Amino acid sequence: xxxxxxxxxxxxxxxxxxxxxxxxxxxxxxxxxxxxxxxxxxxxxxxxxxxxxxxxxxxxxxxxxxxxxxxxxxxxxxxxxxxxxxxxxxxxxxxxxxxxxxxxxxxxxxxxxxxxxxxxxxxxxxxxxxxxxxxxxxxxxxxxxxxxxxxxxxxxxxxxxxxxxxxxxxxxxxxxxx
Amino acid sequence: xxxxxxxxxxxxxxxxxxxxxxxxxxxxxxxxxxxxxxxxxxxxxxxxxxxxxxxxxxxxxxxxxxxxxxxxxxxxxxxxxxxxxxxxxxxxxxxxxxxxxxx
Numbered sequence: 001x002x003x004x005x006x007x008x009x010x011x012x013x014x015x016x017x018x019x020x021x022x023x024x025x026x027x028x029x030x031x032x033x034x035x036x037x038x039x040x041x042x043x044x045x046x047x048x049x050x051x052x053x054x055x056x057x058x059x060x061x062x063x064x065x066x067x068x069x070x071x072x073x074x075x076x077x078x079x080x081x082x083x084x085x086x087x088x089x090x091x092x093x094x095x096x097x098x099x100x101x102x103x104x105x106x107x108x109x110x111x112x113x114x115x116x117x118x119x120x121x122x123x124x125x126x127x128x129x130x131x132x133x134x135x136x137x138x139x140x141x142x143x144x145x146x147x148x149x150x151x152x153x154x155x156x157x158x159x160x161x162x163x164x165x166x167x168x169x170x171x172x173x174x175x176x177x178x
Numbered sequence: 179x180x181x182x183x184x185x186x187x188x189x190x191x192x193x194x195x196x197x198x199x200x201x202x203x204x205x206x207x208x209x210x211x212x213x214x215x216x217x218x219x220x221x222x223x224x225x226x227x228x229x230x231x232x233x234x235x236x237x238x239x240x241x242x243x244x245x246x247x248x249x250x251x252x253x254x255x256x257x258x259x260x261x262x263x264x265x266x267x268x269x270x271x272x273x274x275x276x277x278x279x280x281x
Contacts, residue, residue, distance in 0.1 A: 014217035023202070023210055032197035045206050052210040059215065111184060117192045135186060136193040163185060170185075 004068055011059045023052060026069060030076050036132045037080050039121050047083065051076040066146075074147055077129070084125050111170060119169040127162030134159055 010018030027048060034044035054075050062071060120128060133144045141159070145152045216224070261272040 011215075014215045014220070016211070016214065016220075019211060019214040023207060027202040027207070027210075028200070031202050032200050035197055035200055036193055041200070045203065048202060049206050049210055053213040056210075056214045111188045113188060113192065116188055117196070120189065120192060131189060132193065135190045136197075166189070167185065 005064075008059070008062065008064065008068060011056075019056065022055075022068075026072060027052070030072065033073075033132055033137060034076055034080055036136060037077075037125060037129050038083060039125075043083060047076060047079045050079050054079075070143075070147065077147060080129075112173060115170060115173045116166060119166050123162065123165055127158055127165065130155055130158040131162050 007018055007021060011022065030051065031044055031048045034047045035041055038044050038047065051072060055072055062068070066074075120131070129148075130144060133139045133147065134141075139147070141152050141155050144150075145155045148155070259274040263270045263272070
């Protein structure tokens with residue numbers, strides 16, 4: 001925490017080593033998350049660049065109400081969403097709360113990994129975004145809800161529906177457990 | 179929401195496998211650093227180290243003009259029509275023009 005405060009201070013002072021430290025610390029992590037959401041390496045790298053440039057410009061306005069990485073993350077996610085909207089990859093969804101969020105308990109299946117991989121990258125990015133944040137970034141529902149500025153119920157619903165979609169695909173293409 | 183079931187584990191594994199060798203390119207890194215906010219010291223240093231191009235002809239003309247304005251006496255080109263009348267040991271000087279001194 002102290003280290004982060006020092007980093008923020010040095011960023012505000014314009015120290016080059018602080019900028020380098022920030023990119024080295026968060027650059028690859030951010031790139032990986034953006035890649036999983038955008039499905040495109042070059043676009044993900046563009047988003048990461050834009051994110052850091054924006055962070056550098058706005059660092060003086062950062063009030064430290066959230067963690068530095070959360071703030072950077074929110075910027076990157078907004079930029080990713082803008083890109084997805086441009087590609088019309090992000091369809092507007094009517095979020096509905098589905099009562100049972102543990103779809104795995106309903107049917108046990110052998111997971112066809114390649115099929116699952118394909119389905120993850122082909123699903124609507126609105127669902128994939130939440131899955132990436134929940135599983136890859138290991139964020140809690142609350143953290144995701146703060147980050148995306150959505151209600152916790154909406155996030156739960158998207159997560160559940162995303163999982164259900166994957167599950168259905170696996171059931172159609174995969175083998176049932178005996 | 180469960181993170182420990184099979185599906186969750188597989189989703190996480192796939193995401194990690196897909197991205198484990200993904201790193202920011204040096205080009206992107208340099209490009210980001212290029213856009214960073216600069217400290218005041220750096221801004222001053224940059225200003226002092228900056229290269230400027232001065233076209234020779236206008237520079238010479240400008241210097242010559244400056245030289246003319248500052249070094250050449252202001253009345254050097256003035257020609258006075260002066261008449262001198264000798265009256266014994268003294269003489270009277272008559273000029274056609276006159277100047278009002280600034281005080």
